[in-house]
Amino acid sequence: MTFFDISRKMLMVNFRRYRQYFLCNVFSIVLFYCFAAIFTNQAFMDPKSVNSYISSNVWAPSLFVGIFLVTFIPYSYQQFMKLRKHEYGILMTMGMSEREVLVNMLLEQCVTAGISLLSGLFLGTLAAFVFYFVIQHGIGVTGLRWYFNPASYKWTALLYGLTILFTLVMSVLGFKKTDLIDLIKDKFRGEKNRKSKRGRFISGVVLAAVSVPMMILGYVYANSGLWFVISLIFMFAGSGLIIAQVESLDDFWTKVIPGFREGHFLGISFNRQHAKSQVRISIIAAWLLGFCIFFAGSCVVMYPALTKDAIRNSPYDLEYSQIFSKNQVTDSDIASLLAQNGVSVRTVKQVDYLRNGAFNLLPLSEVNEEFGCNYHIPEGKFLMVFQSDLQDGYKHYFSSPSTVGFDCGRDKMELKSVGSDVRILFNRNPTLADHTLVLNDTDYKTIAAVRTDYSKGIIKLYSFGNWQDSGKGIAAVQKYLLEKNRVDQSIQQRYYRATSRIESYTLAKQSAEFLLFVMLFAEILFCAASNIMIQFKIKAEAEKEQRILFGLYRLGVTAEEMLAMIRHKNIYYYMPQVITGLFIGSFYGYAVNEFYGFGWQAAVYSLIIGSGLTALQFVVVLRYSRRELLGFGFFQ
Numbered sequence: 348m349t350f351f352d353i354s355r356k357m358l359m360v361n362f363r364r365y366r367q368y369f370l371c372n373v374f375s376i377v378l379f380y381c382f383a384a385i386f387t388n389q390a391f392m393d394p395k396s397v398n399s400y401i402s403s404n405v406w407a408p409s410l411f412v413g414i415f416l417v418t419f420i421p422y423s424y425q426q427f428m429k430l431r432k433h434e435y436g437i438l439m440t441m442g443m444s445e446r447e448v449l450v451n452m453l454l455e456q457c458v459t460a461g462i463s464l465l466s467g468l469f470l471g472t473l474a475a476f477v478f479y480f481v482i483q484h485g486i487g488v489t490g491l492r493w494y495f496n497p498a499s500y501k502w503t504a505l506l507y508g509l510t511i512l513f514t515l516v517m518s519v520l521g522f523k524k525t526d527l528i529d530l531i532k533d534k535f536r537g538e539k540n541r542k543s544k545r546g547r548f549i550s551g552v553v554l555a556a557v558s559v560p561m562m563i564l565g566y567v568y569a570n571s572g573l574w575f576v577i578s579l580i581f582m583f584a585g586s587g588l589i590i591a592q593v594e595s596l597d598d599f600w601t602k603v604i605p606g607f608r609e610g611h612f613l614g615i616s617f618n619r620q621h622a623k624s625q626v627r628i629s630i631i632a633a634w635l636l637g638f639c640i641f642f643a644g645s646c647v648v649m650y651p652a653l654t655k656d657a658i659r660n661s662p663y664d665l666e667y668s669q670i671f672s673k674n675q676v677t678d679s680d681i682a683s684l685l686a687q688n689g690v691s692v693r694t695v696k697q698v699d700y701l702r703n704g705a706f707n708l709l710p711l712s713e714v715n716e717e718f719g720c721n722y723h724i725p726e727g728k729f730l731m732v733f734q735s736d737l738q739d740g741y742k743h744y745f746s747s748p749s750t751v752g753f754d755c756g757r758d759k760m761e762l763k764s765v766g767s768d769v770r771i772l773f774n775r776n777p778t779l780a781d782h783t784l785v786l787n788d789t790d791y792k793t794i795a796a797v798r799t800d801y802s803k804g805i806i807k808l809y810s811f812g813n814w815q816d817s818g819k820g821i822a823a824v825q826k827y828l829l830e831k832n833r834v835d836q837s838i839q840q841r842y843y844r845a846t847s848r849i850e851s852y853t854l855a856k857q858s859a860e861f862l863l864f865v866m867l868f869a870e871i872l873f874c875a876a877s878n879i880m881i882q883f884k885i886k887a888e889a890e891k892e893q894r895i896l897f898g899l900y901r902l903g904v905t906a907e908e909m910l911a912m913i914r915h916k917n918i919y920y921y922m923p924q925v926i927t928g929l930f931i932g933s934f935y936g937y938a939v940n941e942f943y944g945f946g947w948q949a950a951v952y953s954l955i956i957g958s959g960l961t962a963l964q965f966v967v968v969l970r971y972s973r974r975e976l977l978g979f980g981f982f983q
Contacts (some may be wrong), residue, residue, distance in 0.1 A: 376467025453515060555585030643953065664814040670802055671802060671804075695964055702779065708801065778843060
């Protein structure tokens with residue numbers, strides 16, 4: 348029997364111990380492929396098929412999933428190798444050379460990676476069907492079509508291959524620096540005893556507390572990105588110190604609760620023994636859960652915010668423009684067509700306008716009459732109207748020219764600004780220019796009489812009695828205008844289409860639902876990653892823990908007492924990062940969204956979601972602790 352045969356047998360005998368690494372690989376590949384299948388889909392990413400307002404939402408969660416894959420797989424392999432190094436050390440004492448160990452290590456990893464990739468792509472393809480089905484039928488994005496897409500497989504295989512290559516290089520370099528005796532002892536190496544330092548715990552609380560006013564005063568009210576970064580640094584340092592000294596809570600509970608130390612001395616002892624190696628994992632897990640809670644609360648707030656913005660930016664239920672000899676239809680024809688589809692027309696307005704490549708020109712009298720304004724603009728002046736919603740939460744930069752020149756044949760007309768106003772007069776429409784000027788009627792008529800570089804048109808504005816049920820009627824109007832204009836559908840969509848409130852609302856609703864759906868997967872990923880990292884640590888300590896438990900059993904410690912010890916240990920392993928993540932996610936959910944006017948709503952949603960996650964985690968920890976003890980052979 349060769350060394351490779353022995354190594355293979357050792358791997359197969361302990362396969363249950365190593366399969367978690369395989370499953371982590373498959374899990375990461377499946378999730379990334381699901382997103383790759385979307386962002387490489389040409390139909391979905393084509394603005395002609397799917398509005399970029401929806402498709403652009405795939406990039407952020409795809410980036411998160413990609414970062415997760417390239418960081419989590421090396422970490423899981425590192426934990427896997429901690430269990431394998433001891434076995435390689437034994438084989439080297441039997442005469443296996445370092446070269447043979449490295450060849451075996453590379454071969455083992457390549458085979459595992461190959462099987463993981465094939466399994467992940469197969470399962471990812473099946474999961475992608477679910478993705479497509481939900482997006483098409485649940486959210487209503489009909490422009491997404493499934494087809495065999497080699498690019499999605501290529502990007503997934505490329506990213507995973509580069510990650511495995513990096514992992515192998517780092518593993519080989521680390522192995523060559525390790526002495527034989529360290530390989531054998533690595534599995535059994537304990538941690539140096541350390542005492543909890545209450546001062547560091549208090550310092551962490553102070554740093555975390557200081558980061559709160561920094562964020563609120565510096566970012567929310569002073570609008571400074573620098574304070575946002577500084578607050579994050581303070582919060583990260585504070586949460587790190589708190590988690591690093593979380594066992595100090597045992598001293599606090601001992602003083603507050605009589606008999607606490609006597610009832611939990613075994614669990615306290617075990618926590619102190621492994622506290623040092625737990626710190627890094629717990630900090631990462633806390634921030635993963637914090638991001639999860641933050642994004643969950645923000646996405647829930649974003650849904651009503653986007654739909655409200657869509658309604659505010661579409662004050663009229665139907666709008667189209669008669670210009671360039673297009674959309675030449677009568678009001679009665681449109682009203683009749685809408686009535687046939689169950690839509691009642693309440694009012695119809697029309698406004699004359701001129702436009703060139705930069706400006707819409709509107710006559711003062713019609714603006715005041717139709718839009719209920721009270722503008723006063725003398726001859727030779729103009730008012731610039733910025734059609735923006737100041738309550739949409741975005742930064743707006745308004746810059747109005749002091750003068751605007753017009754070519755009136757032989758003469759040149761120059762109008763001066765009387766100021767500007769921020770008001771949404773009508774819906775956005777492709778037939779209209781980006782900027783709107785309101786002119787005195789005399790100046791407007793002068794320009795309209797010659798209009799050397801301006802085209803004349805009429806804006807039609809309809810209000811319905813029931814816009815929520817106008818989808819079918821709007822679709823009929825769009826089809827009717829396309830037939831009348833006799834242009835290609837892409838030309839109609841780009842230049843001459845009508846716009847409506849129901850379409851804007853539906854688009855915002857689909858965008859919010861799509862973002863919620865894809866972020867849900869990213870959030871599940873964060874939660875799973877935080878727990879899997881802790882699970883790896885528990886598995887690495889399993890044999891040592893089992894020996895301790897059997898020794899205690901021989902001394903007369905009952906199974907119920909051992910269960911209490913394991914529960915105490917697992918509560919300290921799993922719960923501090925959840926509670927820390929709850930605070931981080933809720934606070935930054937408030938701070939970031941308060942800038943857009945939804946701070947308290949985001950904080951409340953984050954608290955609700957985080958509290959539910961905390962309660963679920965606690966129940967799982969209790970059940971997992973009993974299962975862990977069962978795995979050691981107790982409670983039979």
